[in-house]
Amino acid sequence: MKIATWNVNSLKVRLPQVLDWLAANQPDVLCLQETKLQDENFPLSEIAAAGYQTICCGQKTYNGVALLSKQPGCEIISGIPGLDDPQKRVVGAIYGDLRVVCIYVPNGEHVTSGKYQYKLKWLAALREWVCDMLGKHQKLVLLGDFNIAPEERDVHDAKLWEGQVLFSLPEREAFREILELGLVDSFRLFEQPEKSYTWWDYRMMAFRRNLGLRIDHILLSSQLAKECTSCVIDKATRKLDRPSDHAPVVVELQNAGTSPPHGSSEIPLITKPRD
């Protein structure tokens, strides 16, 4: 099973790129963020013509998340339970034995901003919810735009970004606390190129100079991590005309999503395992 996440920064603008990407990559599930579309304006027929079902949760102008999948999902959820939040940032569904949760974490704007406090509050609510879900679902994938670069190696210039939003210590601590519930950052299960990022500012020729941050993540429950055979960032999309400022991240999972859990047979790793 192939699962991907991509902050498209307007699906209206990026729809042709998304359709091309689906055709070329054939993911089982593609999670989108920043669709910026109300549900009644979602391009359902174009997505269906590409062979994909849609579960969307959007609003006008800002935010908006969606799940595109080959098979229908069930137990659809939107928003964090118990968090009163009008912003459309969460959508989830179950595919086979896999619980998928697509998130668009608030940006935070600046560490002195009220939006930063909202971001931290939102992350605390997310943590509580993930804790619940891990008790219910052996196979959980939490993926999307986290708007947090977890470690120094995830930032092109850690000194420059020190204390700044996206890399401040409270945000990184919140990210770490979510991992400590029992999730694994799939990207770090494998050897990766140096200076791997998922977002580059539109300004200052940042992509050409690789001045980026790794802020889009695919986190896996420990049971699911055993089945993960690769995790890659698809930088090629950032070179297209009118690109999103984010690149997709893609994981391959064996067994998950198709049938009931298998026995505990050893699963060979396809891409280079670390250690």
Added chain:
DNA sequence: ATGGCCTTTATCAAAGGA
């Protein structure tokens, strides 16, 4: 990196993103 761009909505710029 002083900022530099892109998207949306609604004007004759402003807000938000990261």
